[in-house]
Amino acid sequence: MKRRSALDIFFGGSLVATIAAFLYPVVRFVLPPKRTSASVDSIVAAQAGELAPNSAKVFKFGAAPAILVNTPEGNLVALTAVCTHLTCNVRFDAETGTLFCPCHNGRFDLGGNVLSGPPPRPLEAFAVTVSGTDIIVSRRG
Amino acid sequence: MKIPIVRLLAAAALFAPLAAFGQKNGCVDCHSQLEDELKAPVAAFVADVHREYGLSCEDCHGGNPATDDIGLAKDKSYKGAPARGRIPVFCGGCHADAAAMRTFNPALRTDQLSQYETSRHGLLLKAGDTKVAVCTDCHAVHGILSAKMPKSTIFPWNVPQTCGRCHSDRELMAGYRIPADQVEEYMGSVHAKGLFEKKDLSAPVCNDCHGNHGAYPPSVTSVAAVCRQCHPSAGELFGQSPHKKAFDELGMGECETCHGNHRIEPPSTSMIGTDAGAVCVQCHDPGSRGFETAAEIRRTLEGFSAAYDEVEGLLALARRKGVEVSDAEFGLLDVHTRLVSAENLTHGLDAGAISKAVAEGEEALGSVRTAARGAVDEASFRRRGLAVTTAILALFGAALALKVRRMGRLRRGAGSPGTPGPTVP
Amino acid sequence: MAKSLARDVWRFLDTRFLISDLAGFARKKMVPEHKRSFWYFFGGICLFLTGIQVATGGLLLLYYTPHVDAAHESIQFIMGGVKFGWLIRSVHSWTANILIGMMFVHMFSTFFLKAYRKPRELTWVTGFLLLVLFMAFGFSGYLLPWNELSYFATRVGTDIAGSLPLIGPWLKTVILGGPEVSQATLTRFFWFHVALLPAVALSLVAVHVLLVQTLGMSKPIGERGKREIPFFPDFIYKDALGWTVILVLVGVLCVFLPWEVGAKADPLASTPLGIKPEWYFTFMFSTLKIVPAHIVSIEGEKLAILGFLAGGLLWMLVPFLDRRARREEKSPLWTWIGLAFAAYIVVMTVLTYTVPNL
Numbered sequence: 001m002k003r004r005s006a007l008d009i010f011f012g013g014s015l016v017a018t019i020a021a022f023l024y025p026v027v028r029f030v031l032p033p034k035r036t037s038a039s040v041d042s043i044v045a046a047q048a049g050e051l052a053p054n055s056a057k058v059f060k061f062g063a064a065p066a067i068l069v070n071t072p073e074g075n076l077v078a079l080t081a082v083c084t085h086l087t088c089n090v091r092f093d094a095e096t097g098t099l100f101c102p103c104h105n106g107r108f109d110l111g112g113n114v115l116s117g118p119p120p121r122p123l124e125a126f127a128v129t130v131s132g133t134d135i136i137v138s139r140r141g
Numbered sequence: 142m143k144i145p146i147v148r149l150l151a152a153a154a155l156f157a158p159l160a161a162f163g164q165k166n167g168c169v170d171c172h173s174q175l176e177d178e179l180k181a182p183v184a185a186f187v188a189d190v191h192r193e194y195g196l197s198c199e200d201c202h203g204g205n206p207a208t209d210d211i212g213l214a215k216d217k218s219y220k221g222a223p224a225r226g227r228i229p230v231f232c233g234g235c236h237a238d239a240a241a242m243r244t245f246n247p248a249l250r251t252d253q254l255s256q257y258e259t260s261r262h263g264l265l266l267k268a269g270d271t272k273v274a275v276c277t278d279c280h281a282v283h284g285i286l287s288a289k290m291p292k293s294t295i296f297p298w299n300v301p302q303t304c305g306r307c308h309s310d311r312e313l314m315a316g317y318r319i320p321a322d323q324v325e326e327y328m329g330s331v332h333a334k335g336l337f338e339k340k341d342l343s344a345p346v347c348n349d350c351h352g353n354h355g356a357y358p359p360s361v362t363s364v365a366a367v368c369r370q371c372h373p374s375a376g377e378l379f380g381q382s383p384h385k386k387a388f389d390e391l392g393m394g395e396c397e398t399c400h401g402n403h404r405i406e407p408p409s410t411s412m413i414g415t416d417a418g419a420v421c422v423q424c425h426d427p428g429s430r431g432f433e434t435a436a437e438i439r440r441t442l443e444g445f446s447a448a449y450d451e452v453e454g455l456l457a458l459a460r461r462k463g464v465e466v467s468d469a470e471f472g473l474l475d476v477h478t479r480l481v482s483a484e485n486l487t488h489g490l491d492a493g494a495i496s497k498a499v500a501e502g503e504e505a506l507g508s509v510r511t512a513a514r515g516a517v518d519e520a521s522f523r524r525r526g527l528a529v530t531t532a533i534l535a536l537f538g539a540a541l542a543l544k545v546r547r548m549g550r551l552r553r554g555a556g557s558p559g560t561p562g563p564t565v566p
Numbered sequence: 567m568a569k570s571l572a573r574d575v576w577r578f579l580d581t582r583f584l585i586s587d588l589a590g591f592a593r594k595k596m597v598p599e600h601k602r603s604f605w606y607f608f609g610g611i612c613l614f615l616t617g618i619q620v621a622t623g624g625l626l627l628l629y630y631t632p633h634v635d636a637a638h639e640s641i642q643f644i645m646g647g648v649k650f651g652w653l654i655r656s657v658h659s660w661t662a663n664i665l666i667g668m669m670f671v672h673m674f675s676t677f678f679l680k681a682y683r684k685p686r687e688l689t690w691v692t693g694f695l696l697l698v699l700f701m702a703f704g705f706s707g708y709l710l711p712w713n714e715l716s717y718f719a720t721r722v723g724t725d726i727a728g729s730l731p732l733i734g735p736w737l738k739t740v741i742l743g744g745p746e747v748s749q750a751t752l753t754r755f756f757w758f759h760v761a762l763l764p765a766v767a768l769s770l771v772a773v774h775v776l777l778v779q780t781l782g783m784s785k786p787i788g789e790r791g792k793r794e795i796p797f798f799p800d801f802i803y804k805d806a807l808g809w810t811v812i813l814v815l816v817g818v819l820c821v822f823l824p825w826e827v828g829a830k831a832d833p834l835a836s837t838p839l840g841i842k843p844e845w846y847f848t849f850m851f852s853t854l855k856i857v858p859a860h861i862v863s864i865e866g867e868k869l870a871i872l873g874f875l876a877g878g879l880l881w882m883l884v885p886f887l888d889r890r891a892r893r894e895e896k897s898p899l900w901t902w903i904g905l906a907f908a909a910y911i912v913v914m915t916v917l918t919y920t921v922p923n924l
Contacts, residue, residue, distance in 0.1 A: 014540045018810075030625070033648050033649060063471060064471070065471070065475070089474070102485075104371045105374075463821070464646075467642065467827075526821075548803070
């Protein structure tokens, strides 16, 4: 039988190391990550009862902030919270029941339409569905 | 004077469709063959807004367009070009007549002439000064475009140039003892940047603060009212602050004193404080309460701003190094809103409220900072991993090369090429 | 101890799979060594990189979702939320480009060495078909991240397919799964990319590799040297050395230039200025841009596309057209034609990136 030379050991060892260097990332990749999937076009924005009537909550939807409003009548509406003027975040003004942008006084109604101020376009509205105790916001269309 | 014009216009309105189909217009025919000043009106009128409503030369200037003979054309109704001082009343002949304007554009206002008469321009004109602006100086003549058209002299981004034709003329303005640098100053402002660079048509231009037809330098108190249209929270906070009473008593303009009027720069924390560049020290002496408050507010805000910049820098670094950081950048957006809100609170001069807002902001920033640091660490991890893997691959490559060399030597030693030598793994 | 275990395993497998005969054949296989034998490595490189694509592609399947509402987000998730996701995805994207580049090198090197001559005509034909298939892999894969660039590149590319005479509109609808780029297109391109094309490509690769193994390596015309090395393990080791170098290159690229996620596709947005397909299509893309609108009353674009098809067909049939090479004679005519093709591809590709608003 052939003698196991130093070169053979070196060769075999580096081969094993190479294979390990490739298996390690693959195994880590395959093992499930903590956040199990991409946050997509539908997200559980809140739980039932979390929002009192005439109040709102800002949440992350996709890559941008969105706002979920519980109207005084108890209806749920969700819109993008990015003002169409200079992208500040709008907030809910409970006194007037409108969405208000603090940067330059832009004002929107709860359908997203511009009521006053510099914003040039309406806010995109999302669909809201309630499933059990989950309030789910998803893109329309 | 008004009634004949109304009848004339009504008649013209009836004939207007015919004009569109090429009814003879002697004015146009003759003037288009003349030169320079006498030809210009014909060329310019093609785009004029009045032409869209079926109006033509004779509707403003009178005369008979049906003939080529100049004597016959300049009949009894011929008014010619009005004298400069008569232009407002000339245009007002229709534009101040609600009944007349209703037949063309019911939604258009008809108070321009009465507003003009209250304006500085109107008052000076009445006193006999014809150098001031009249309708045609701003709206052009013969090629008048609606304000909604981007090429119009009164479209928002053309307004500074239109006003500047007179107001940037040093010699002309010297006669009125007004500075001539307003347009130049404005062009350096944040509003001009928004209008010309970001194409934000809601950004204010000259007429938004000074008025259109009733243009008059705003009084000290009214400037702030104008600013409040778009900046209500700053105005509200100011109104609740100790500055309000002090400024009113001293007769100082609320927004203008600190921010200027034409060259309004984007605000920064360097405006507050006690160093040379700050506005506070213009009034507040060292040791005074105002002085101390200014210093405290500056310290608080600068700390937050610096922390924000640091985290933003970390995220940019991580992104440059190829790490996905959009989730963290989203979180940073929220912190940015908090930073701007905190800076806005300076108008209220309440150092305690500002500190509270900043504390909340810094808490929000904390989680973003953690994510940013994690991202930068990830970038280092990748580079270290690459180094290790490259080292392993290099060793493996070396092992392969050595193997190949040894096999080659063995084969050559074993005999002629072409025969498989001893079995070598 | 380990040796006797290994021997037992070998004997077990050999009795059932009859491997010894195969091993014997393999041991006898030789590879010529001469001035030009360096070019032999490129075929193996293509095979190796294909293996990498199959492996990384299979791994990406674990987290990718082929739906317009989830595709872009899943890529973002892979890049940011999955451990080493950035690596697997960047390897897949970079290797795709490197592989196609290597295939061009492999194709032109075998062309200039006239390796296509009898009896290796079918090796050449299957190889050419593989190049076309892999470009289709690239085209279909490019849409899957559903970002701005991929959406518009697909639109432009399928518009070109749609301008073919007679079958154009029908072909475009079949490719897109409808009248325009939509969810149907994404699902269809996903099917192309992970099912149809792999099935066809793997079969062709099997045929191609089988032919190479059966027929051995071709020697340049007039090469009289008799030096040879065994395929197993000498040539394989040299192959592996090349593969190791490429792996290091890919690693460096992935760490310092990870593939971007891009902005999500918005069908309502206007086409970005200067939209181009991937580099391996740009020679055709730029040709279409500079060809005059009409040539002798025929639409220039259609003529150019027919030109590509004719050129491709001609190229594929070279083994049957090059009589001199068949007779083992030097054939400078075809060498020049090949150089012309290569120059055309290189020049048009470079022009795309150096001339603004071509």
